[in-house]
Amino acid sequence: MNNKLRTFCLLSIICISLLYSSTVANAVPTGEIIFVHPKARGEIWFSNVVGSNAHKFFRHTFEKINKIRIQEDGKYVLAVVSKPISVDENGIVRLVMARTELFLLDKENLNKEAKEISFGRFIIRDADMSNSGDVIILEPQKLLLIKHEQLVHREPEAELLLDLTGWNILRVGWAPDGKHIAFTTAQSKELFLLDVETKDVVKIADNVWFYNYAFSPDGKQIAYSTDIVDEHQVWLGRAIVVVPVHQNADAEIILYKENFRYNVQSWSPDGKYIAYSSYIDPSLVQDIEVFRSTKNQVIPATGGESVPILFTMKQIVDTLDWVENTLPVEPDNSLVTTWAKLKEQE
Amino acid sequence: MRHFFHYQLRILCLCIILLCCIFVDNTITAEKIIYQPNRWHQKGIWISNADGHNARRLFNPSLNVTKISIQEGDRYILCVGEGVGIESGYDAYLFDTKNPNKDLKDLTYGHYSNVKDAAISPNGDVIFSNMINNRFPDGIYHIPNHEIHKTFPMAEKLYSGPANYVDWAPNGKEAVFSNKEGIFLLDISTKQISQLLDHGYRPVFSPDGSKLVFIVLTPARNNRKPIREIGMISLDAPGKIKMFDNTRTELYCNYLTWTPDGKSISYVFAEVELFLIWIARFEYTNFVLSITNGRSKQIFQNIEGGVPALEWTQKSYPVEPESKLATTWGQLKRDAKNGGYHE
Numbered sequence: 123m124n125n126k127l128r129t130f131c132l133l134s135i136i137c138i139s140l141l142y143s144s145t146v147a148n149a150v151p152t153g154e155i156i157f158v159h160p161k162a163r164g165e166i167w168f169s170n171v172v173g174s175n176a177h178k179f180f181r182h183t184f185e186k187i188n189k190i191r192i193q194e195d196g197k198y199v200l201a202v203v204s205k206p207i208s209v210d211e212n213g214i215v216r217l218v219m220a221r222t223e224l225f226l227l228d229k230e231n232l233n234k235e236a237k238e239i240s241f242g243r244f245i246i247r248d249a250d251m252s253n254s255g256d257v258i259i260l261e262p263q264k265l266l267l268i269k270h271e272q273l274v275h276r277e278p279e280a281e282l283l284l285d286l287t288g289w290n291i292l293r294v295g296w297a298p299d300g301k302h303i304a305f306t307t308a309q310s311k312e313l314f315l316l317d318v319e320t321k322d323v324v325k326i327a328d329n330v331w332f333y334n335y336a337f338s339p340d341g342k343q344i345a346y347s348t349d350i351v352d353e354h355q356v357w358l359g360r361a362i363v364v365v366p367v368h369q370n371a372d373a374e375i376i377l378y379k380e381n382f383r384y385n386v387q388s389w390s391p392d393g394k395y396i397a398y399s400s401y402i403d404p405s406l407v408q409d410i411e412v413f414r415s416t417k418n419q420v421i422p423a424t425g426g427e428s429v430p431i432l433f434t435m436k437q438i439v440d441t442l443d444w445v446e447n448t449l450p451v452e453p454d455n456s457l458v459t460t461w462a463k464l465k466e467q468e
Numbered sequence: 469m470r471h472f473f474h475y476q477l478r479i480l481c482l483c484i485i486l487l488c489c490i491f492v493d494n495t496i497t498a499e500k501i502i503y504q505p506n507r508w509h510q511k512g513i514w515i516s517n518a519d520g521h522n523a524r525r526l527f528n529p530s531l532n533v534t535k536i537s538i539q540e541g542d543r544y545i546l547c548v549g550e551g552v553g554i555e556s557g558y559d560a561y562l563f564d565t566k567n568p569n570k571d572l573k574d575l576t577y578g579h580y581s582n583v584k585d586a587a588i589s590p591n592g593d594v595i596f597s598n599m600i601n602n603r604f605p606d607g608i609y610h611i612p613n614h615e616i617h618k619t620f621p622m623a624e625k626l627y628s629g630p631a632n633y634v635d636w637a638p639n640g641k642e643a644v645f646s647n648k649e650g651i652f653l654l655d656i657s658t659k660q661i662s663q664l665l666d667h668g669y670r671p672v673f674s675p676d677g678s679k680l681v682f683i684v685l686t687p688a689r690n691n692r693k694p695i696r697e698i699g700m701i702s703l704d705a706p707g708k709i710k711m712f713d714n715t716r717t718e719l720y721c722n723y724l725t726w727t728p729d730g731k732s733i734s735y736v737f738a739e740v741e742l743f744l745i746w747i748a749r750f751e752y753t754n755f756v757l758s759i760t761n762g763r764s765k766q767i768f769q770n771i772e773g774g775v776p777a778l779e780w781t782q783k784s785y786p787v788e789p790e791s792k793l794a795t796t797w798g799q800l801k802r803d804a805k806n807g808g809y810h811e
Contacts, residue, residue, distance in 0.1 A: 161554045161555075161556060174619045407601055407604075408600060408603075410580070410606050433577055433579070433620055434577055436557050
């Protein structure tokens with residue numbers, strides 16, 4: 123009897139310990155974030171969630187990066203980059219405009235030069251990469267697809283995925299299953315889901331701030347930003363909304379505060395948190411609480427209290443991606459590095 | 469055999485010479501002032517004699533430093549400054565002279581908007597004043613010495629309200645600060661404030677804690693420019709103000725600090741000069757004022773453009789790293805785990 127009691131007690135203690143440790147472990151968002159440095163906008167940085175080990179990740183520096191996407195099941199990071207074009211007129215070099223180009227970075231070889239895949243062949247509004255490495259390119263009238271097998275070629279070939287005549291689309295994004303693509307329209311501010319195989323399109327949500335949405339890791343939900351207006355159509359603020367990915371689903375506001383603009387950035391790899399950036403008109407920042415509620419934060423996906431992230435960044439990080447796996451940090455053939463070298467890299 | 473001993477002796481001599489070289493390189497002797505030069509090509513924090521000779525760079529932060537405060541015993545150098553390059557904003561930074569190879573530690577990380585001024589107490593507590601967007605008053609914060617090594621030091625708010633310049637009392641239990649209403653004493657433990665003067669700004673405690681010097685501004689009137697001059701009070705009789713008449717100036721009086729012996733004050737005059745016809749820049753003139761005879765003497769005449777921020781020290785600082793030179797990638801990886809929490 124005594125033995126049974128002892129075993130029961132022991133098992134209870136183990137269960138409680140396990141439960142407690144899992145609660146503690148889940149109490150804070152984990153994973154790693156790669157982001158475009160808010161001031162050095164051509165550099166891709168890496169950090170833990172808090173920001174305590176933030177440092178330049180890839181050696182390659184671009185002119186200006188608009189968007190990054192990490193291939194979770196592979197080695198690539200896609201960078202959508204603005205590249206200034208200059209022309210030489212009678213010996214005078216003039217900056218004409220910026221052209222958007224696509225580059226692939228190899229997260230297994232941080233010192234490797236980025237590989238360009240677009241070469242001025244496309245008029246790129248936006249692009250995204252699926253977990254398997256397929257790249258979609260949004261042009262004003264077309265949605266193009268570069269299959270992952272093509273990425274090994276010098277100039278990967280793109281195929282037409284969808285004719286977008288009549289649409290005005292600004293943002294595209296792969297669903298985690300790699301079989302669906304979400305896109306947002308500029309004027310009607312609607313969010314649609316495209317089945318890549320059947321080309322069927324279904325509407326998921328209205329009143330979507332077209333630049334900011336993100337799929338949950340299981341692909342069952344989408345978080346997006348939405349403008350809140352009063353009965354006179356006066357803008358009150360921009361909220362974060364979560365909606366299940368099916369037609370006529372009810373959207374739930376998880377974060378709203380008057381005058382604040384919340385831009386959805388990414389879900390945490392475990393699907394528990396949503397990372398967002400928070401802005402307010404500078405003239406309204408008059409006390410420390412408001413000042414601190416701007417910057418980068420995460421909120422539980424079901425709503426609740428926000429937690430600041432990327433502490434060491436003094437300006438708001440606009441572009442980030444959040445992954446679970448520890449990204450490799452050691453370069454080839456070297457187990458030790460000098461602080462001086464790290465400094466140089468930074 | 470003899471030849472062998474000669475050979476050994478030669479190697480021994482060579483070793484001694486090499487060792488001597490290391491020691492000579494390791495310390496700087498006889499320097500007295502730590503400062504940031506005014507010219508862009510001399511960026512960083514420098515150390516030199518009071519006459520500006522034997523100047524050399526101590527460390528090179530990516531900062532435009534506006535204030536330097538040195539801990540008694542000279543272990544930590546606290547700087548307030550605006551980040552340059554990929555850094556930005558006004559923050560408080562700590563330089564550990566025992567680990568000169570380590571980067572400057574950011575104490576505030578832009579989480580307080582604009583850190584205006586800061587000081588470090590003899591036991592390593594840090595106090596700083598803060599404004600929101602350099603426009604709205606916030607208050608005074610205290611970072612205890614046990615927090616300064618943490619990745620993100622926690623600061624306690626001691627006072628809510630307008631505060632521009634702050635300084636520790638040498639006892640480490642009180643601080644003094646100024647705002648438009650005058651000069652105030654702040655008790656760190658009770659957070660009680662008491663007004664010392666209804667005018668004056670940039671108050672600085674003497675090393676023995678018995679006196680305060682500050683700058684008095686007489687506003688512009690009758691087409692005359694505003695006048696600034698330095699005043700001093702004894703804390704035993706705060707009503708009795710001693711003004712140093714020969715510091716009266718229409719220039720900006722930018723900086724105030726005591727010499728370590730408590731017999732003199734350093735101050736800085738600043739004037740705007742046009743550079744390359746259309747670019748305005750500040751030129752600084754540095755003085756030392758004897759509080760006993762009230763006479764001023766110019767210092768740093770050899771430093772082009774003068775020095776905007778300085779502090780006196782009695783210590784020689786090592787210039788070589790004492791910490792290890794290498795880290796493993798594994799260590800970096802371990803730092804990356806758990807999102808950086810529980811560090």
